[in-house]
Amino acid sequence: MSLLTITFALLFYLATAVLIGGVAYKIYIYSSTPVPLKIPTMPAPMTTTGVVMRMGREVVLFESLFKSNKWIWIFGWMFHFGLLLVLLRHLRYFTQPVWGWVVLIQPFGRYAAFVMIAGLLGLWARRILVDRVRYISTPSDHLMLALLLGIGLSGVAMSFFSHVDIIDVKMFMLGLMMFHWQELPPEPILLVHLSLVALLMIVFPISKLLHAPGVFFSPTRNQVDDSREVRHVADWAVHFDQ
Amino acid sequence: MAASKFEVPELKGYTTIPLLQKGASANIKSFLANEKIQEDLGFPGELVEDWHDKAIEKMGELLGKYRGLRVFMDACVHCGACTDKCHYYLGTRDPKNMPVARQDLMRQVYRRYFTFAGKFFPKLVGARDLTREVLDDWYSYYYQCSECRRCSVYCPYGIDTAEVTMAGREILDSVGMGQKYTNEILGKVHRIGNNLGLPGPALVDTLEGLEEDIEADTGFAVKLPIDVKGAEVLLITPSADFFSEPHVESLIGYAKVFHAAGISWTLSSMSSEAGNFGMFIGNYEQMHKVALRIRQAALELGVKRIVVGECGHAWRVAYSFWNTLIGVGAGADDPFAKMLQKQLDPRYPQPAHICEVTYDLLQQGAIKMDKEANDHRIITFHDSCNVARGSNMGGIPGGQFILPREIIKSVANHFYDMAPETVFEGTFCCGGGGGLLTDDLMELRVKGAMPRMNALKSVVDTHQVNFMATICAICKAQFTKVLPYYEFEMSMVGGVHQLVSSAIRLDPNK
């Protein structure tokens, strides 16, 4: 077993633990923090089904963003759905035999990377060119885009230019999952790709990427508009009733 | 036009996104509350010595009590979608009035003290220590937000800057930096029962005077009853309705509606205020204490229904919070709330907005209108922010947009909406809400009104609109002051029930 393989194996265990543990911890914090008041914003659904539909539209279509800014919406949507397809395509490295629908989306997934990269470039361009967005940007906002672009570009490089032996990569990944380690091919471009992915996983729970779990906990979006029909009191506010 | 010390924006009939101009409104600061005002509310009289630690401690407390704040601090991706949505940014060009930047004033501190990244890599994530400079910025810019929630509608995660502003004000109050305007008024409600500090006897006098005026005007003895035990309806209305113009015209309108429909009703001298400034400072305890007067009045008078007059933030507190705070509503299983809910008539929404009452009566044919009485008016409707953003009417989706418009159309012949992006859920705030309706913020109020004034100008130019109806006491007061800066007549603004008042038939035989 090479030192390289051991390093990457440990790195991925660490990254996975941080990602899962960190996000689980954050979800625990969000869900255990009380919501003392009803604060849904329009269009506020009056039933739970309505809330589920609304959340669905927010997550799949970015409905509110569509209302507010068409450029951010189009770039943001390209990036996220490119990313989603790419991630789904990656399932083939983690499953044996590969699920049928994962096989089906392979050809689309291959090009989704370009959509994702184009979206990221568009978002970055706005960050640099629009004075309002430039003003609010922190270095981490730029680095996050750089990180995702780095992942996308190194991935595209492997799949279209310097082909890496994906069978070996798959063996490595399956080996990690089975706790039966296999050698990782020492391709520089692959190592760059994997390092960046591990970094992304590690920063996920301590960065703005928390918007992904966060959106589901946003009271203005997930509350049912039924304040007159149901009394809603947080535990810490009950004593006021005495 | 009123002479002003600042430049009044020029109206084009539509609003464009300005380039930012750093520090453009840094000089705008509302007066601090003095020791007396602060201490009356139980807040420190002046900035406490250990304000830094106290503020951070308070912030931790709020993060633990309000999930919204917690999620909003983490979730923002700095996408920028909200940056052009605030009327104060559009009007002042100050980048700190962009909703995300306003949040960032707190988020920077949150990151520094409460997150891993901010503790170890502050520069990278834009985290900052809580310095005196930051605290002063909080005071300036959390009192340049009207808590109108327009930004929340447009944020992909619904991040509600109003919640952040409220938390900011709550922290400031807790270390001794309160705002004179809001906190002084809260003191008055606690002492006297309404925001204006109008004592019971004066109120009774005013109402008697109004009854005489109405009778002289119409020949009908329309009553404005107060403290009547056993009345069907308790009307809770903003105290401005009692004697400010044009507010009082709407009060007369409500009285005529009750009169024509034969509904017995009453005001309360002990609880003569719908507005709840406790919400403005994000203080649950204050909000609760102010609301309790309404519960007490309802119980003492034994009323069956509670109806709320034309007031935006008040309707938000009533519709969204009263059930939580004082049990006005339905569906409770605790003794505190059940006691009141048993008394209230379940066939009506509790609380009900006066527009819901009037609309229902119109639907039933229980009141009749002579539309021609409003023919001299060409009307538009300004959706008040706190109603529009989430305080329903009529129990139908978007009812708070539909009901007032339907009422206007039933009482008048000429109605035109303003540009779609400036009404309904995307409405622009009048510029004076959320505790900013004070003369020391006149510059901000005038500039913040610009997007609404632009939309108004457009319908004035195309349809010769001469009346902007609204259902909020703050909107009415703000526009009365601000319209002249933009060379409009101040009498252009008025209430929906002012229109009802002109058109309603009082003679039961006709």
Ligand code: HEM
């Ligand atoms: C529930 C799943 C998710 C939803 C609903 C969601 C939604 C959004 C929306 C609406 C935006 C703002 C528009 C934009 O800038 O693109 C955004 C931004 C962003 N998202 Fe997500 N997202 C999700 C998951 C993810 C994941 C898994 C990642 C990365 C691993 C991610 C990375 C980003 C980044 C980096 C930005 C900021 C882009 C910029 O700098 O402008 N998102 N997301």
Ligand code: SF4
């Ligand atoms: S709540 Fe209204 S005033 Fe405050 S930042 Fe948002 S848009 Fe501006």
Ligand code: SF4
């Ligand atoms: S729209 Fe929401 S996520 Fe985007 S910058 Fe504004 S507050 Fe942040």
